[in-house]
Amino acid sequence: MSRIFNVAVVGVGIGRSHIVEGYVPNADKFKVLALCDLNVERMTPIADEFGVERRVTSFDDVLAMDNIDVVDICTPPGLHYSMVMAALKAGKHVICEKPLVGSLAQVDEVIAAEKQSKGMLMPVFQYRFGNGIEQAKAIIDAGIAGKPFMGTVETLWRREADYYAIPWRGKWATELGGVLMGHAIHPHDLFTYLMGDIDRVFGRVATRVNPIEVEDTIAASLVMKSGALASLTATLGSADEITRIRLAFENVTIESDHAAYNPGEKPWTIKPRNDETAAKIDALLKDWKHVPSRFQTQMARFHDALIGAAPLPVTSADSRRSLELVTAFYHSSATGEDVPLPIGPGHPLYESWVPAQFRAA
Structure with missing residues (x-):
């Protein structure tokens, strides 16, 4: 036991x-x-x-x-x-x-x-856990997908005044950011989980949907360490809600299920370029075992790590990568500059991306 x-x-x-x-x-x-x-x-x-x-x-x-x-x-x-x-x-x-x-x-x-x-x-x-995301990850890690070409992430969600009635939301001091921190952070993590590290970020943030301190609409152009290109968009002003990740590789194109809050659960659309690739994918996935989505699997795998049976399923290094993207986004939007990654102690926003007027004294 x-x-x-x-x-x-x-x-x-x-x-x-x-x-x-x-x-x-x-x-x-x-x-x-x-x-x-x-x-x-x-x-x-x-x-x-x-x-x-x-x-x-x-x-x-x-x-x-x-x-x-x-x-x-x-x-x-x-x-x-x-x-x-x-x-x-x-x-x-x-x-x-x-x-x-x-x-x-x-x-x-x-x-x-x-x-x-x-x-x-x-x-x-x-969001990393579930059949769809894990099958996509398995295909990429097996080398079947081949060279990455391009990726897009759309986080089109809806938040209105009632959401911000909770006092800590929409404020720099307590939420630390807007759609980048509380919403798109999940799909952006899935993107780097599948496509690897980012090399450069050119981003824009704006507040267009609600009268809040933080951003609720963003867009960015990325260059990945692999040389692949990517675009990220998000808003909290969409009439409907979807999360959509589409990745084009040399041998396959992968698109997520569009469920806003559980895109990893259901099978993703996997489009092989040819019959040879299709056969490799079929062989890889033929004995696939069901992976429960979201917290169920993350907590189960945390237990595996606690008893020494497996590595941590998500690490502090993973969080650092997500916060590095956030930092680059804010800096690029404020300066109009292309921001190289990684970001270290010498960067102007290393200590905080929160605007000076909203920081605690």
Whole structure:
């Protein structure tokens, strides 16, 4: 029988989805022992729903619980850095929602702290998991797809005034960004997961849909390390909602399912250039085993990592790559410059991309 790890979920908004999709289906691997949220009225019915007896409003109380193995941080983005650092210092394993932190400087500090901690850190990128995305990844990793030519990512979602009625949303100090940080960060992660590292970014950001501080519409032109070209577009003003990723390779063209919030689940459209490529794909996938999507598989694979049976399914380095793209986007839009990657300590936005007037004193 595998070890069961005890979990405290901090923040019961998206935290409830972690429980429903991630921990309930993996009840042989995890047990939620505690919930932590400042809003007791919101926390109580969720605790009752899942039979969680331990309910606290203090994060310090969570860290003091000796029998909590995993701290799952689901709070607003502005709180992630301090909570992740404190949990690692306390020797806890840590799961943290996106964005992991609010700058490249912070993510580098987290990576350093992780190396000194007894705990393991897994950022959340749940869209990576499911049959569609994983079959595409398998075809690319097997070398069947061949040379990458071009990729496009469209994140066309809809957010209106009611969404921003929650006080921390739409503000630099608490959300740390807009569509780049809270929405398109997922499809952009899928894109680099499949197409590799970015070499250069030319991007534009704008606020066109809602009267908020942060951006809600973006567009960019990329050059990949492989030499492939790409375009990224996103808006929160679409009438309908889709996430669409289309990748053109030497031997195959791959297009995601268009489901906005779970593009990895259903089979993707795989168009081989010729019969030889089709036969290779059929042979690769003929014994395919179903992969549950989103949090169910990410949490199961985290358990594999905790018991030493597999590497982490998502790493702090993955989060750094996503935040590097965000940093390049903001810098390019502000300066009109093409931004080379990687971005290190000498870059003007390394310490923070948040405009100076919105930074905490």
